[in-house]
Amino acid sequence: MGRLARIGVSIEAGLLKQFDGWVARAGYPTRSEAVKGLVSAALVEKQWAKSDNKVAGAILFVYDHHKRQLVNKMLEVQHNFERVIISVQHIHLDHNNCLEIIAVRGRVREIQALMSGIKRIKGLKHSNLTITATG
Numbered sequence: 001m002g003r004l005a006r007i008g009v010s011i012e013a014g015l016l017k018q019f020d021g022w023v024a025r026a027g028y029p030t031r032s033e034a035v036k037g038l039v040s041a042a043l044v045e046k047q048w049a050k051s052d053n054k055v056a057g058a059i060l061f062v063y064d065h066h067k068r069q070l071v072n073k074m075l076e077v078q079h080n081f082e083r084v085i086i087s088v089q090h091i092h093l094d095h096n097n098c099l100e101i102i103a104v105r106g107r108v109r110e111i112q113a114l115m116s117g118i119k120r121i122k123g124l125k126h127s128n129l130t131i132t133a134t135g
């Protein structure tokens with residue numbers, strides 16, 4: 001391990017409270033360990049983005065299906081990336097919210113491009129990409 005450096009972070013009190021809850025549930029002993037874990041995960045993801053490796057993974061997001069423009073854009077983006085999409089699972093969470101899970105397989109850059117397309121859609125409540133190497 002290299003020399004430790006200290007940083008200061010400003011964060012909204014409500015968000016910090018949620019973060020502390022997450023830190024405890026994830027089993028990190030301290031906030032610092034949790035932040036280190038998040039930073040290294042982000043950097044590993046960046047490394048993957050540079051490579052031409054084939055990976056598999058899942059994209060998930062939540063949205064309000066009453067927003068028709070959002071739904072149409074989502075379908076358009078997904079059809080532009082049909083080569084890397086293995087399956088799409090749609091779950092009606094409640095009256096307003098839908099959860100969609102897209103299983104993907106392909107080159108990192110293709111999957112990142114799909115994720116960028118999804119993130120550009122206005123009105124998504126949450127989106128997340130998890131990728132894993134296939135060897």
Ligand code: NI
Pocket residue numbers: 065090091092093097098099
């Ligand atoms: Ni639905």
